[in-house]
Amino acid sequence: MADIVQSWLPGGLSETAKAPIRKRGLRRLMRRHSMIAFLMCLPLIAIVVGLIIYPAFYSIYLSMLNKAQTRFIGLSNFTYLLSRDVFWMVVRQSAIFALSAVLFKALIGLITAHLINNLPAKGQRKWRGMLLVPWVIPLALSSLGWWWLFDPTHSAFNWFLQLLGFEEIPWLSDPYWARFSVILVNVWYGAPFFLIMYLAALKSVPEQLYEAASIDGASAWQKFVHITLPMMQNIIAITVLFSLIVTFANFDIVQIMTAGGPRNMTHVFATYSFLLGIRSGDLPLGAATSLFMFPILAIAAVFILRGVRKRGREIG
Amino acid sequence: MSTATVASPVTRRIGFGASLRRNRRWALITSYAFLVIFAIFFLLPPYYMIVTSLKSDAEVAHMATNPWIIANGLTLDQFKILLTQTDFLIFFKNTVIVTLCVVAITMVVSVLAAFSLGRMRFWGSSILATGIFLTYLVPDTLLFLPLFQIVKSVGLLNSYWGMVLVYPTLTVPFCTWIMIGYFQSIPKELDEAALIDGAGYVQMLLKIFIPVALPGIIAAMIFAFTVSWAAFVYPMAFLYSSDQQVLTVGTVTSLIRADVYKWGMLMAGALVAAAPPLVIYAFLMDYYIAGLTAGATKG
Numbered sequence: 001m002a003d004i005v006q007s008w009l010p011g012g013l014s015e016t017a018k019a020p021i022r023k024r025g026l027r028r029l030m031r032r033h034s035m036i037a038f039l040m041c042l043p044l045i046a047i048v049v050g051l052i053i054y055p056a057f058y059s060i061y062l063s064m065l066n067k068a069q070t071r072f073i074g075l076s077n078f079t080y081l082l083s084r085d086v087f088w089m090v091v092r093q094s095a096i097f098a099l100s101a102v103l104f105k106a107l108i109g110l111i112t113a114h115l116i117n118n119l120p121a122k123g124q125r126k127w128r129g130m131l132l133v134p135w136v137i138p139l140a141l142s143s144l145g146w147w148w149l150f151d152p153t154h155s156a157f158n159w160f161l162q163l164l165g166f167e168e169i170p171w172l173s174d175p176y177w178a179r180f181s182v183i184l185v186n187v188w189y190g191a192p193f194f195l196i197m198y199l200a201a202l203k204s205v206p207e208q209l210y211e212a213a214s215i216d217g218a219s220a221w222q223k224f225v226h227i228t229l230p231m232m233q234n235i236i237a238i239t240v241l242f243s244l245i246v247t248f249a250n251f252d253i254v255q256i257m258t259a260g261g262p263r264n265m266t267h268v269f270a271t272y273s274f275l276l277g278i279r280s281g282d283l284p285l286g287a288a289t290s291l292f293m294f295p296i297l298a299i300a301a302v303f304i305l306r307g308v309r310k311r312g313r314e315i316g
Numbered sequence: 317m318s319t320a321t322v323a324s325p326v327t328r329r330i331g332f333g334a335s336l337r338r339n340r341r342w343a344l345i346t347s348y349a350f351l352v353i354f355a356i357f358f359l360l361p362p363y364y365m366i367v368t369s370l371k372s373d374a375e376v377a378h379m380a381t382n383p384w385i386i387a388n389g390l391t392l393d394q395f396k397i398l399l400t401q402t403d404f405l406i407f408f409k410n411t412v413i414v415t416l417c418v419v420a421i422t423m424v425v426s427v428l429a430a431f432s433l434g435r436m437r438f439w440g441s442s443i444l445a446t447g448i449f450l451t452y453l454v455p456d457t458l459l460f461l462p463l464f465q466i467v468k469s470v471g472l473l474n475s476y477w478g479m480v481l482v483y484p485t486l487t488v489p490f491c492t493w494i495m496i497g498y499f500q501s502i503p504k505e506l507d508e509a510a511l512i513d514g515a516g517y518v519q520m521l522l523k524i525f526i527p528v529a530l531p532g533i534i535a536a537m538i539f540a541f542t543v544s545w546a547a548f549v550y551p552m553a554f555l556y557s558s559d560q561q562v563l564t565v566g567t568v569t570s571l572i573r574a575d576v577y578k579w580g581m582l583m584a585g586a587l588v589a590a591a592p593p594l595v596i597y598a599f600l601m602d603y604y605i606a607g608l609t610a611g612a613t614k615g
Binding site: 033034036037038040041043044045047048051052053054055056058059062108111112115116118119120125127128129130131132133134136137138139140141142143144145146148149151153154156159160188191192193196197200242245246248249250251252255256269270273274277278283286287290291293294297300301304305308 | 343344347348350351354355357358359360361362364365368376377379382383384424425426428429431432433436437438439441444446447448449450451453454455456457458459460461462463464465466481482484485488489492517542545546548549552553563564565567568577579582583586587589590593594597598601604605608609
């Protein structure tokens with residue numbers, strides 16, 4: 001190793017005499033260098049190709065088989081799904097679930113990030129630490145806690161409503177309240193992530209910009225619209241798109257709290273494909289269902305990548 | 317802060333200071349007021365889980381008393397029942413084994429790959445780095461059915477070793493991605509100095525990169541830990557007997573199936589299961605947050 005390295009260094013060898021040797025050595029070094037680098041990536045490539053890319057393509061093949069996986073049936077699974085009302089309800093509910101949850105997560109995240117940023121520096125840590133707790137608890141376990149809060153006979157919320165003289169709310173047994181409940185839990189879980197991302201972004205806005213704006217007589221709202229938002233635009237876009245993917249593909253909340261019911265009205269893509277693929281044992285049909293998520297996820301992914309690259313260039 | 321510097325220095329010195337201070341104090345009070353409301357919303361469920369887990373069964377079932385407080389005396393019975401009469405400890409042991417293996421595999425694979433992709437470069441390495449980021453965006457709910465077939469074909473269905481096989485798909489891409497960022501931020505002069513001293517790549521990685529990028533490595537480890545501890549879709553789909561089950565699914569399914577809803581014990585189970593990530597978060601908050609924000613702020 002050491003002798004090869006030496007040939008890199010100016011003055012390590014006499015420049016004129018050994019130039020041809022050096023060139024050959026360098027090429028060999030480069031080849032060896034690439035080889036080692038490639039070998040170090042091999043485990044990663046094995047995992048990504050074997051357990052992500054291959055299954056993704058295998059899923060396409062799987063979705064074109066019949067239930068017993070003995071016969072190739074082309075696109076029949078897809079056309080069957082498209083002809084079913086339940087499937088269209090799943091599409092609609094997934095869209096409602098993801099869009100409304102992400103909207104409220106983004107809003108609450110933005111508001112709380114600003115509130116915390118207003119505080120004196122030494123209090124910020126404490127509040128940030130406290131408000132991030134929902135994100136830290138494994139979602140399956142906090143969903144169980146929420147389920148208990150929504151329990152039909154013992155709901156602690158209903159106890160409170162009764163105390164105030166309101167009527168009880170059938171949180172998970174009425175389809176529309178159930179839809180509201182799963183979205184609420186998702187907002188509760190995901191808003192802290194937005195808070196952390198926005199807080200980090202707020203800190204990266206140069207203080208001089210605000211000072212300059214103050215000198216020009218800008219109001220707090222003007223500063224927000226003309227400085228904070230444009231400076232955070234990229235982070236907001238990345239976070240929203242990322243959250244859109246995660247929320248759209250969410251499984252835990254709906255599976256635990258309603259398992260898709262009542263009347264299949266809270267099913268999202270993930271729980272519906274779980275029902276078809278695992279519970280009913282029709283893997284191909286389940287795979288076909290989950291593949292419908294792909295185009296939406298792919299579009300979001302492309303935009304995220306663009307955003308991350310742009311931000312990478314801005315930061316340098 | 318907002319109205320602070322609008323006034324010219326002269327007016328500010330005369331009458332503006334007092335109203336400015338008053339404005340700021342009001343802004344602060346409103347901030348605190350709203351933050352308290354949000355904190356109640358965010359902390360209500362964990363609070364209620366704790367309260368329920370410390371009640372006796374009789375009090376949980378009794379509907380007249382205020383459910384938000386412990387009225388009839390605090391008891392640890394629910395935890396006792398959980399640990400002695402259920403499979404909870406088996407779930408816990410399985411989860412610990414799976415998580416430790418997954419964290420170890422993830423760190424070895426992603427540190428090696430990130431060092432190679434971020435520092436050494438080879439033909440196609442930048443495309444590969446982009447590809448890694450994209451695979452991170454592939455959700456588990458898109459892959460669990462084909463992976464079901466794959467896990468079945470290697471004979472690991474209904475075994476927690478199957479989880480050790482598939483969890484790295486959740487952790488490796490992101491950990492590699494943030495490690496690339498950390499490695500790239502280390503100044504080039506360091507490895508040049510190492511090369512002059514005659515260090516090989518292995519020495520360079522072990523003696524320079526890993527120590528210098530230690531904060532990044534800890535952040536990546538925490539990420540891998542929390543993700544494999546909380547994973548739900550894969551064990552839900554691949555594991556069905558309780559001697560192989562992990563905590564998340566075990567708590568949500570097996571503990572319920574065992575009895576009519578024993579909510580006190582269920583909440584005790586959920587709390588004990590959630591404790592390790594919470595403890596890590598409490599002690600290593602800064603690393604935790606660094607790992608969280610790294611995906612978008614480095615790159």
